[in-house]
Amino acid sequence: MTLVLGLDVGSTYCKGAVVGPEGLVAVLKEPTGWDLTGVGNLVIDRLKSLTNLMVLPVAATGFGRGAVAQALIRPTEITCHARGADYLLPGIRTIIDLGGQDTKVMIVESGKVKSFQMNDKCAAGTGRFLELALNRLAIDLNSLPDNWLPSTVSLTSPCAVFAETEILGLLSKGAPRLEILKAVVESLANRAASLAGRLEPTAPAVLTGGLAETPGLTVALTRAFGVPVNNLKNGSYAGAIGAALLLGRFNQKTTSHEKTPAERGPENIIWRR
């Protein structure tokens, strides 16, 4: 059996996925911490013992991919997320990845990136922004009800630091914590949507990254993007799965597409700081 391991060394978690010709075999993740090489090895070792294999070829992605010495290939997280999400939900067209320190929106076709936008210059609109707000509010993201209605309050600053000050202001005025949480999530979703401004996202769209399976988020993203954004089972492993697929080259068997017309690569990617 030819199995391969994909490793996605993110800023918050190090995710690992083992994939074979028949599809996904195993996934697991560990908090990244400060030792990128160490956590990479830990995830590799744990996946080896899970699959009872001594040797697994490794592909690494994520911002810490350079620290994984044994990686045979190190594709970018953009390519990997596209490939992985297309495996998890064949035919996917729009991917929103809320990462710990960056946010990406990708337009894909047959698992290939056609266009993308990425924010990694500041914390606004990233998982870090959400984390700070949740800590300040001492509230869990899952306390958002299904199909929640828009918040009665709003945050004006997308900046993570200023938003925290704003949250304090709202709290002192007696705004309910749940309403503030909604406002935080809306701010995050709007920020991601404005990032995607030029991209013209279309359905089907999914959320990947650590919060991929949180229903409360997709409600806000759907409103902000104007297309239904779905949760994605195992979506936090999209990058790791994509890395493994790129190494294993099982894609013809595991993804929906055989061949597409005009599959000639990305077009019209414009990045402004």
Place this chain on the structure above:
Amino acid sequence: MSKLSNMELPSIFSSFAEARKNGFLAVKKLKEQGLGVVGTFCTYTPVEVFWAAGLVQVGLCSTSDETIPEAEKSLPRNLCPLIKASYGFAITDKCPYMYFSDLVVGETTCDGKKKMYELLGEIKDVHVMELPQSQSSPEAKAWWRGEVVKLKNKVATKFNKTITDADLTRAIKKRNQERLALKELYELSTLSPPPMTGLTQLQLLYGSQFKFNHQAKMADILGAIEKIKKVYAEGQRPVSEKAKRVVVTGCPMGGATEKLTRAIEESNGVVVAYENCTGAKQFDRLVPEEGDPWTNLADYYLAVGCAVMTPNPNRLELLGRLCRQFAADGVIEMTLTACQPYAIESRAIGQFLSQEKRPFMSLETDYSLGDFELLKTRVAAFIENLS
């Protein structure tokens, strides 16, 4: 570092980079020989006029962020780094060429530059040519010819020279020779795999503007061409067969913005051609050598395809042609922060390349090195997805 960069050609290439380093001494020596020095900023400047007067002409566009903080004391922060750096080097006396230049010639290209020239005029003798904003009408052509003649008169008075038609024709021929040679040099990269990295090409093209003796410069360029051909014929391959072939377009490159080329060439790509002012835009065409030299010169320069023109069809024409000639897998555009002409024109470039079926990405950057990893992630993702 990638495989690409480790396998670069040695010896003769470094002579160009040294020309940069020895700049101060070289210009000083020229001045000691009694030669006048004219500093220029832009591809629209008809340098043949200076050559015809026996003057030394040197490019003043700065490509390092060293003096930007100094410049920001007088200029707004959200201004193109090329303009800020050029002004910064002028007021700090850190650029040998600016320092030694007797006359500085600019054009009314973008707003940032023309307003900066007003400030520069306080410390240098600045002559600003009024460049029309479009290229095709007879009025624009006539106007620009008038500006070229005004420049001649300015130069003649300032340096106490007479410039005859024959002088100009000789200068045109010399500059054409250089254009042909530099074009031959970069066209070597039509080979697959190319015989030099994009970084080598950029450094050769960029460095060539700091050589002031025509004969020596020609010998250097032709020597570089021979060397590259010979090494390639012997079987050396400085670039992998698998590297994706990228054409770079946008604002002028060189110096700090070499980082874009590095990002491309550390991500399994190779820059085969530069459409920018550092590259093909300067060398692609020749000034006609028959007929009225002043009209020929004016018409040639007015046709430069820069985003300051409206409309700007010549950039598309050149870009499309380079893509085909160099078999580009994709096009990457660099726009400098706060450069409105190029940032806005991006959309037209994207639409044009989409028709041409060439994948396209546009990146904004400045002269700092802090965004190298950000650039590299984007460039790597783009190259990975080229089919």
